[in-house]
Amino acid sequence: MSVATFIANSDLRTAISEQPTAARSVEILRFNTCGSVDDGKSTLIGRLLYDSKSLMEDQLEALERSADITGGGQVNLANLTDGLRAEREQGITIDVAYRYFATPRRKFIIADTPGHIQYTRNMVTGASTANLAVVLVDARAGVIEQSRRHTCLTALLRIPHLVVAVNKMDLVDWSEDRFNAIRADFEEFLPRLGIHDVKFIPISALHGDNLVEPSRHTPWYPGPTLLHHLETVHIGSDWNLNGFRLPVQWVNRPHNPTDARLHDFRGVSGQIAGGIVRRGQKVIVLPGGQATTVKEIHTHDGPLDEAFCPQSVTLLLEDDVDVSRGQMIVGTDQLPGGACDLRANVCWMHPRPLQAGKKYLLKHTTNTVQAAVTAIDHRLDISTFNREPAPASLALNDIGEIRLRTAKPVFFDAYESNRLTGSFILIEPGTHATVAAGMLHAPAEVIRPDATDFVI
Amino acid sequence: MPRGAPTGPRQRDPILAISVTPPCRGGAGTAAFFSTIRYDHVPPELHSVSYHLDHLQYLETEAIHIMREVAGEFERPALLFSGGKDSICLLRLAEKAFRPSDLPLPLLNVDTGHHFPELNTFRDHRAKELGAKLIIRTVEDAIAKGIAIPAPGEVSRNRLQIPTLLAAIEEFRFDCCIGGARRDEEKARAKERFFSFRDSFGQWDPKNQRPEIWNLYNARLNPGENMRVFPLSNWTELDVWEYIRRERLEVPTIYFSHRRACVRRQGQWLPVNDLQPPRPGEEVRELVVRVRTIGDIISTGLVESRADNVDDIITEIAAARVTERGSRADDKASEAAMEDRKKAGYF
Structure with missing residues (x-):
């Protein structure tokens, strides 16, 4: 496809005539795109960027230049995201690339993940911060193994919203029956994955149908276009606002205060990982379990009456309790679990396989502890969703369920209820490679601070 | 912490030094890969309040x-x-x-x-x-x-x-x-x-x-x-300039439009300077310009612009049809210019 064809196909771009003006305050939606090699993922991203005027003339010129040199005159939209020399030379995508575009309604961050080698590792990386996943399906091929893998990972990573974009509808004559058949195939296995918000959209990424403007080829489809859905899907409740969690990042204590009022300043800084905190509320400092009161919610822009996840704040506490990096301040209701024995799903990300008995560093929120893998309970086949019991090891890109024992207790929530306090990474000692992404199961018991431990 | 801790009176956990009670939800049995907890994390009393960040x-x-x-x-x-x-x-x-x-x-x-x-x-x-x-x-x-x-x-x-x-x-x-x-x-x-x-x-x-x-x-x-x-x-x-506006941050004056002698080289207007003075036959003009990205004085392209305040810059960038780096000769050396410099230790 030449740039000229691409632009000619884009008679819809006038639809977004209003520029993303700055005065307006808009939300950010983060999404990742999953598709096999020829599902049209790059075309879809290229078109969203182009139609939202995020693709600039010098980028188009660069695309044309590389087409003349290497592509035999064919513009390859993948070159937009394949930024590394090795990727262009080999015609493959090696790593997650992030792309940005905006419409007047929202700003978007796309995590573009490669469709083949090291797929699981890269998709987990891109999906970990996504609000929404777009799974692309070729209308001719229907649900294939890749589609099941992508959907499975979306469910495992708990991406709150899923879009199944049935692409290349022009090649199946815009058949409503074909679309419905693919949808039915998905709906057969979706309930097993616990995914609730799913939208099916018939599209043609190449021709722009149902991307920005409703297609005249699909009068039978009453739903939104892809962009309209991305602009309007409700993401307000994607953060956990139930149960206050502040992992302590840094203790703010001015050493040479010129202002006398700062002599006693001792703040606890961090990004709220769950819930809401209010001035005057009781909180508990873990692991000690001391209770105290929030005296002030300090920010550089002035004090706040309340703050919520994921704001970055500094808390001033009523009592002089011992607090340092790695500890967690929580509210008094909806308490977290606290344990040394953990169960988790992990995605293994390193060529050196995981074997039971190995020791790693476990980083959970701001807390890094030593951990030993005590057992590998299952390996998950992400195409069939079957669980293979007691595998000897987990290899690169394997998903498994493991047990860990940590040297010090970890205070956590189930990943399914809080992605920030329910996740961890494993770091290999020596090489310091990040070898696994972990998602914690619900705690066996929640902590309950003893009234006698309260510091009054 | 032992699994299946007995219900009833609270027990002292030796590791946590705080007492524990049985869980209010979930539990050791929820070992399935997928469970069906919904994503509605907002308590009902907060449904009318908007807790979101722009x-x-x-x-x-x-x-x-x-x-x-x-x-x-x-x-x-x-x-x-x-x-x-x-x-x-x-x-x-x-x-x-x-x-x-x-x-x-x-x-x-x-x-x-x-x-x-x-x-x-x-x-x-x-x-x-x-x-x-x-x-x-x-x-x-x-x-x-x-x-x-x-x-x-x-x-x-x-x-x-x-x-x-x-x-x-x-x-x-x-x-x-x-x-x-x-x-x-x-x-x-x-x-x-x-x-x-x-x-x-x-x-x-x-x-x-x-x-x-x-x-x-x-x-x-x-x-x-x-x-x-x-x-x-x-x-x-655009985010950077919006943030500069919201935070009322001071920026160097060369980001705003000013009058400057420029020389046309490789499709760009570069500032006239002593390091690479205009050569015979090169077009030199006095233009109203600003910088969009700042590199060295010999490689930073100037864009013709009347934007002399942050609001105008934001309007200009929102309508821009070339990228910011389009005015940097150092990046145009080859398609992998940035990658090569980064591999060598460039930030």
Whole structure:
């Protein structure tokens, strides 16, 4: 496809005539795109960027230049995201690339993940911060193994919203029956994955149908276009606002205060990982379990009456309790679990396989502890969703369920209820490679601070 | 902690030193890969209240979190401050992360000797205003010491910044340098991590990057290795200017339109300067211009613009049809120009 064809196909771009003006305050939606090699993922991203005027003339010129040199005159939209020399030379995508575009309604961050080698590792990386996943399906091929893998990972990573974009509808004559058949195939296995918000959209990424403007080829489809859905899907409740969690990042204590009022300043800084905190509320400092009161919610822009996840704040506490990096301040209701024995799903990300008995560093929120893998309970086949019991090891890109024992207790929530306090990474000692992404199961018991431990 | 702890009276847990009760939901039995808990995390009483951040607040809290992770994880971090618009935002984010304390890291600038004078004036003024320690290492000095060796006839100092920066990192034993690079600037940067690992030669290995999952950054290093950290990774050029407007940040005057003698070279207007004076036959004109991105004075293209305030700049960028880096000759050298410089140790 030449740039000229691409632009000619884009008679819809006038639809977004209003520029993303700055005065307006808009939300950010983060999404990742999953598709096999020829599902049209790059075309879809290229078109969203182009139609939202995020693709600039010098980028188009660069695309044309590389087409003349290497592509035999064919513009390859993948070159937009394949930024590394090795990727262009080999015609493959090696790593997650992030792309940005905006419409007047929202700003978007796309995590573009490669469709083949090291797929699981890269998709987990891109999906970990996504609000929404777009799974692309070729209308001719229907649900294939890749589609099941992508959907499975979306469910495992708990991406709150899923879009199944049935692409290349022009090649199946815009058949409503074909679309419905693919949808039915998905709906057969979706309930097993616990995914609730799913939208099916018939599209043609190449021709722009149902991307920005409703297609005249699909009068039978009453739903939104892809962009309209991305602009309007409700993401307000994607953060956990139930149960206050502040992992302590840094203790703010001015050493040479010129202002006398700062002599006693001792703040606890961090990004709220769950819930809401209010001035005057009781909180508990873990692991000690001391209770105290929030005296002030300090920010550089002035004090706040309340703050919520994921704001970055500094808390001033009523009592002089011992607090340092790695500890967690929580509210008094909806308490977290606290344990040394953990169960988790992990995605293994390193060529050196995981074997039971190995020791790693476990980083959970701001807390890094030593951990030993005590057992590998299952390996998950992400195409069939079957669980293979007691595998000897987990290899690169394997998903498994493991047990860990940590040297010090970890205070956590189930990943399914809080992605920030329910996740961890494993770091290999020596090489310091990040070898696994972990998602914690619900705690066996929640902590309950003893009234006698309260510091009054 | 033992599984299936008995119900009834609370028990003292020997490890946690606090007592435990059975869980209110979930439990040891929920070992399935997929469960069916819904994502409705907002308690009913809050449904009418809006707890959400707009895009600048989201980018800000993400960047503050990263700044504080640097302060928490590294022993000798530094912040690369050039006086350009991106590092101006970094400084405000550092204030937000660390005030009322002093900034827990010095500012570092590699002065190529080819900087716009306006930029250096601003850099010094801003560092003083913040009471921050500013370390300057010059390419001139690095050449004199034999750390940086210019190729015959090489005028550009771009390549020579790299050994100068690496020498400064070694001199002060910095284990982490915070930089203002953004992923939307350039496609090699689009592959960059927030925490970008560099080996003991300062090299970036794009094919062997640490996966970065959730907001959990692996900051572990062996001696001699170091980290480059980019809190503005997810910011676009427009976000930077919107943030400058929201925070009322001062920027060097060359970002605003002004009258300047320009020479036409390789399809760009470059400022007339003593280092590469106009050659016979070159077109020289007095134009009303501004800079969109600041590199060295010999490679920074000027754009014709009447934007003399931040609002106008935002309007101009929103309607722009070329990228910011389109005006940087250093990036146009080849399709992989940025990637090659980063592999060699460029920030």
